[in-house]
Amino acid sequence: MALHNILTSTGDWLGGDGPHHQIVVSSRVRLARNLGNFPFPGWAKKNERLQILEAIKPQVELLPEMSDAFSVYSQDLSALEKQVLVERHLISREHAAKGLGSAVVMNRRQTLSIMINEEDHLRMQAIRSGLQLKSVFKMIDKLDSLLEERLDFAFSPQLGYLTACPTNVGTGMRASAMVHLPALVLSEQINQVIQAVNKIGLAVRGLYGEGTEALGNLFQVSNQTTLGEKEEDIIARLHKVIEQIIEHEQNARQMLLQKRPNTLLDNIGRGYGILQHAYSMNSKEALNLLSFMKLGIDLGFFPEPCRQPVDELFMETQPAHLQKGTSQKLAADERDSLRAEIIRSKLAAFPKPSVGSGGPGNGASHSSAN
Amino acid sequence: MNCDACKASQATVFLTQIVDGKMQKVNLCEACSKEKGVTDPTGFALADLLLGLGAAQEMERGGTVQKCPTCGFSQADFKKTGRLGCGACYQTFSEGLATLLKGMHKGTEHIGKIPARALQSIQRDSQVRTLQRDLRKAVAAEDYESAARLRDQLKQF
Numbered sequence: 001m002a003l004h005n006i007l008t009s010t011g012d013w014l015g016g017d018g019p020h021h022q023i024v025v026s027s028r029v030r031l032a033r034n035l036g037n038f039p040f041p042g043w044a045k046k047n048e049r050l051q052i053l054e055a056i057k058p059q060v061e062l063l064p065e066m067s068d069a070f071s072v073y074s075q076d077l078s079a080l081e082k083q084v085l086v087e088r089h090l091i092s093r094e095h096a097a098k099g100l101g102s103a104v105v106m107n108r109r110q111t112l113s114i115m116i117n118e119e120d121h122l123r124m125q126a127i128r129s130g131l132q133l134k135s136v137f138k139m140i141d142k143l144d145s146l147l148e149e150r151l152d153f154a155f156s157p158q159l160g161y162l163t164a165c166p167t168n169v170g171t172g173m174r175a176s177a178m179v180h181l182p183a184l185v186l187s188e189q190i191n192q193v194i195q196a197v198n199k200i201g202l203a204v205r206g207l208y209g210e211g212t213e214a215l216g217n218l219f220q221v222s223n224q225t226t227l228g229e230k231e232e233d234i235i236a237r238l239h240k241v242i243e244q245i246i247e248h249e250q251n252a253r254q255m256l257l258q259k260r261p262n263t264l265l266d267n268i269g270r271g272y273g274i275l276q277h278a279y280s281m282n283s284k285e286a287l288n289l290l291s292f293m294k295l296g297i298d299l300g301f302f303p304e305p306c307r308q309p310v311d312e313l314f315m316e317t318q319p320a321h322l323q324k325g326t327s328q329k330l331a332a333d334e335r336d337s338l339r340a341e342i343i344r345s346k347l348a349a350f351p352k353p354s355v356g357s358g359g360p361g362n363g364a365s366h367s368s369a370n
Numbered sequence: 371m372n373c374d375a376c377k378a379s380q381a382t383v384f385l386t387q388i389v390d391g392k393m394q395k396v397n398l399c400e401a402c403s404k405e406k407g408v409t410d411p412t413g414f415a416l417a418d419l420l421l422g423l424g425a426a427q428e429m430e431r432g433g434t435v436q437k438c439p440t441c442g443f444s445q446a447d448f449k450k451t452g453r454l455g456c457g458a459c460y461q462t463f464s465e466g467l468a469t470l471l472k473g474m475h476k477g478t479e480h481i482g483k484i485p486a487r488a489l490q491s492i493q494r495d496s497q498v499r500t501l502q503r504d505l506r507k508a509v510a511a512e513d514y515e516s517a518a519r520l521r522d523q524l525k526q527f
Contacts, residue, residue: 036457039441043455119453141483148485154457155488159471160480162457166467167474169460171482201476228477 003077006070006110007084007324018130022298023246025178025218027133028089029140029235030125032163032172033147034154040164041102041117049101049117056116059150060105065112065143074102080329083320089127091115112143119164120172122147131242133175133235141231160227170227175235177242178207182217182295183252186263193248194219201225202241207287216287216314221245253299268296268353276347280336286317286343301353309346316342373399438462498527 018024038044038052053073061071074082074095082096091104095118106113115123124147126140154162161172168174184190194204203224206214221242223234256264271292274281281289293310296302315321317339323330330338373381379399437444439462443455454460460467472478484492501524508517 034457039443039456040454042451042453043441043443043447144483145486148487152487153485155485156457156460156480157484157488157492158479159460160482162460164453166454166471169471170475170480173482225475227471227475227480230482 003070003072003081006106006108007081009108009110018128018132020246021130023180023249024131024242025180026089026127026129027131027136027175027177028125028127029133029137029173029175030123031140031144031161032120032168032174033122033124033144033151033161034120034163036152036154038121040119041121042119042164046101052121053101053103053116056122056151057103057105059147060114060116062150063143063146066105066107066114068108069105070108071105072103073100074098074104075100077104080320080323084324087315087318087320092118092123094118095123112139114143120168131177131239131246133177133239133242137173137175137231137235168226170225171229171231171234173226173231173234174222175238176220176222177238178218178220179242179245179249180216180218180291180294181245181249182291183256184249185214185217186267187252187256187260189248189252190219193245197221197241197245200237200241202238215284216291218287218291253295257299264295264299265301265353265355267292268299268301272296272347272350272353275343276350277344278340280333281317281340281343282332282336283317283319283322283339286339287314290314290317296353301355302350306350313343313346371397373397373402375399375402494527498524501527 018027034040035052035055038048041049041052044052057071060066061069077085079096082091085091085104086093086096088110090106090110090113092115095102095104095115098117102115102117104113104115111126111128113125113127115125124140124143126136126143128136128139156162160170163169163172181190181193184193197204201224203222205220205222207216207218207220221238223238226234229237271289275286275289275293290310290313293302293306294314297304297307297310319335322335322339322342326338371381373379374397376399379401381397382400383398383403385396385398438455438459440458441456443459443462445463445466448454448463454463468478501520505517505520505524508514508520
């Protein structure tokens with residue numbers, strides 16, 4: 001399985017068809033594991049890292065789930081290819097910086113991805129569209145159980161799975177959901193929500209994890225703690241909180257429709273106008289405007305067939321995705337022109353937002369797709 | 371002056387706190403200070419924890435062992451990276467880590483998944499311990515018949 005096949009197919013989780021997919025973009029669970037008799041990757045010497053890699057990689061490739069896998073050593077991936085995988089959330093930014101001694105194995109559907117010698121010897125993740133944390137956990141848990149039959153994981157009866165960073169010790173599990181919350185941002189309630197979520201031991205981060213900006217009104221909500229709680233309980237707790245966040249976002253949308261329809265329509269209309277007519281656009285602006293298009297579709301201002309092209313643009317306008325079709329590296333201004341061009345052509349056939357004959361005040365009647 | 375957390379941006383938030391008579395200073399950029407939740411002085415302990423600055427101090431206070439006998443990792447390395455060297459480090463630095471883990475997590479004991487292999491050996495260990503205890507009791511009670519039986523059972527492990 002070659003990388004370009006992976007890159008040309010969008011992958012299952014980008015299909016956007018899971019439960020609550022309008023607000024929950026994706027659900028993801030990752031497990032951190034280490035071999036018992038080697039130092040962690042950050043402390044291991046080069047030859048040890050190579051030994052670890054050769055002990056793990058063949059076992060991962062033997063898994064039935066990986067029969068059609070794409071498996072590659074980090075040094076055999078170009079910087080651009082790595083960046084594409086980062087944008088698809090298939091490898092971490094940290095893993096993209098690795099060279100000799102690391103590898104990544106992922107299935108063709110791009111729902112399972114296993115990083116070898118990232119911060120831990122194994123970082124295994126499952127990702128699916130919409131809110132389905134339980135089934136995503138089951139996917140990765142099954143894989144973990146199969147692997148542990150063949151590999152001796154560092155485990156302490158008291159502390160659980162031992163990880164390089166003490167913040168992951170115990171279950172070694174980080175479960176997260178990516179949520180799209182434009183109405184909570186517009187109505188300035190987002191900080192309250194973030195604070196409330198933080199208080200109960202969950203973290204809220206930007207699009208690409210720790211220390212990144214919440215571009216496009218996209219946020220990642222994940223568990224903060226890994227020790228002293230069962231995997232199933234962490235998942236259930238997170239699931240409940242995400243359901244509440246969905247409800248808050250839906251309420252905020254209804255509030256905006258009823259109380260501030262002009263603010264809402266202004267953002268959606270400007271998004272539509274600029275995206276359809278701009279000739280230069282950076283990825284930050286693109287994500288933020290696309291977010292309002294997505295909201296417009298959710299609220300029924302655009303017909304449903306507009307959804308897929310917009311969802312695709314979220315990914316296709318990212319810097320590395322933009323360049324994967326071009327033969328040479330583009331400068332920032334060239335990327336911005338290309339980005340605007342791709343967006344214009346995709347949005348060319350989009351109808352104007354349908355706000356009803358009675359003006360924006362009637363916007364609420366179009367909120368059928370909730 | 372650059373931010374202590376991301377090392378990239380200009381630091382604009384300067385925190386000073388005195389803990390046990392020692393002064394600690396942290397310089398953060400605006401983004402990192404927000405992310406670490408440093409909005410008031412009481413939030414500092416959290417920032418400290420997340421940055422791993424206080425972590426090493428916690429370890430110095432708690433533990434006396436300087437290097438992990440298995441992998442050679444030291445407390446200074448932990449202070450620098452915020453990561454441990456190998457699985458055995460958790461044992462080596464257990465005293466210092468205990469405080470750290472307590473502040474970081476919901477509990478101090480793992481109650482989640484146990485790998486099948488470990489489960490077998492954990493069960494075996496506990497069976498062995500039970501037999502050894504019973505054997506000691508039997509010997510103390512001069513019940514040599516039971517003691518012989520327990521000794522034979524222990525031999526099987």
